[in-house]
Amino acid sequence: MSGTSLPRVSIQTADFDLGAELAALRAQDPRVGAVCSFIGTVRDRSPGEPGCIVSMELEHYPGMTEKSIEAMIDAAHQRFDILGARVIHRVGLLAPLDQIVMVAVTSAHRGESFQACEFLMDYLKTQAPFWKKEQTPTGARWVDARVSDDAALAKWGIALQNTSS
Secondary structure, eight states, rough: OOOSOOOSEESSOOOHHHHHHHHHTTTTTOOOOOOEEEEEEOBBBTTTTTBOEEEEEEEEOHHHHHHHHHHHHHHHHSOOEEEEEEEEEEEEEOOOOOOEEEEEEEESHHHHHHHHHHHHHHHHHHHHHHHEEEEEEEEEOOOOHHHHHHHHHHTTOOOOOSSOO
């Protein structure tokens, strides 16, 4: 674990500061030789869908979502030689360019951090209980899981548990 008492999972409406989050994750842990992070943002278009995205609304199941992501972080610790991990996922109404998600991982060496970060993001896209609704000029639509996201999870040997994204 990292040298801080930072929570591993935060579900929040507020934006986050990547620099501050990474500094806190690696603080006071001289074992850290690598930090890998991923930031997901709201796009103005959805692949394969007509029209632009005006906004995106994200919903979650409080308690269940955090527990699911905690279990995913535990799985990452079992699979990879990592020291710490932090996941922040925003909910509520977001606009194009807004940050949605941050996954950050620390380890002694870069390979483990890269793999664990990708593993955690692949899990989030397919298994974490979030629901996304895109608002376009012609109306709202719920976002379904993509086949490419399912394939990304499958490469880790994980079977799908649901069909929500």
